[in-house]
Amino acid sequence: MGTLLAGVPGVPAGKIVILGSGVVGANAARIAVGLGARVFALDRSVDALRRIECEFGARVVTVYSSRDAIEQHVLSADLVIGAVLVPGAAAPRLVSRALLARMKRGAALVDGLPDARAYQDRPWYGWILIPHELSHQWFGDYVTTENWANTWLNEGFAEFMPGQYWRENLGRHAADDYYSDE
Ligand SMILES: [Zn+2]
Numbered sequence: 001m002g003t004l005l006a007g008v009p010g011v012p013a014g015k016i017v018i019l020g021s022g023v024v025g026a027n028a029a030r031i032a033v034g035l036g037a038r039v040f041a042l043d044r045s046v047d048a049l050r051r052i053e054c055e056f057g058a059r060v061v062t063v064y065s066s067r068d069a070i071e072q073h074v075l076s077a078d079l080v081i082g083a084v085l086v087p088g089a090a091a092p093r094l095v096s097r098a099l100l101a102r103m104k105r106g107a108a109l110v111d112g113l114p115d116a117r118a119y120q121d122r123p124w125y126g127w128i129l130i131p132h133e134l135s136h137q138w139f140g141d142y143v144t145t146e147n148w149a150n151t152w153l154n155e156g157f158a159e160f161m162p163g164q165y166w167r168e169n170l171g172r173h174a175a176d177d178y179y180s181d182e
Pocket residue numbers: 132136154155158
C-alpha cells in the first residue's frame with residue numbers, strides 16, 4: 001500500500017471512509033482521526049450521524065448514506081472500513097465486487113463485521129484488529145518488504161501498534177497487559 005494516511009507537510013492525508021456510524025463505526029472513527037487521516041462517516045441513521053458530529057465536530061465529515069454516496073466515497077477512498085451492524089442479520093454488503101474492483105490503486109477495504117454477532121462475540125475487534133489493520137495502512141505496508149520472507153517486519157509493526165493505542169486510550173498498565181499477553 002502506497003499511501004501514508006497521516007500525510008506529511010505538502011502531501012494530503014489519506015482518506016478513510018467508514019460505512020456505518022454506530023458503535024463500531026465510532027470506534028473506527030476514533031482511531032482514524034488519531035491517525036490524522038481525512039475521515040468520512042456514512043450512515044442511514046441521522047441520529048447516528050449526529051452522535052458522530054457531536055463527538056468529532058469538523059474532524060469527521062458525516063454523510064447520509066445512499067447508493068450514490070457510497071460509490072462516490074468508496075471510489076475516492078484510500079481505506080474503507082465496513083462497520084454496518086444490523087442486529088440478527090448478516091452485515092449488509094454495501095460494497096459490491098464491481099465497486100471494489102474500481103477502487104483507487106493501492107486502496108483497501110477492511111470489513112469490521114463479517115456478521116452481526118462478530119462484534120458482540122469479539123470485543124477485541126475494536127481494540128486489536130482495527131488498530132492492527134490501520135497500522136498496516138499507516139506505516140506497515142507503506143514500507144514494503146522485498147519478499148515474503150521479510151513480511152514479519154510488517155506484521156511485527158502492526159502487532160506492536162495496538163499496544164500504543166491502548167497506552168494512549170487506557171494508560172500505561174493497559175499497554176503492559178497488551179504486550180505481556182502477546
Ligand atoms: Zn497483519
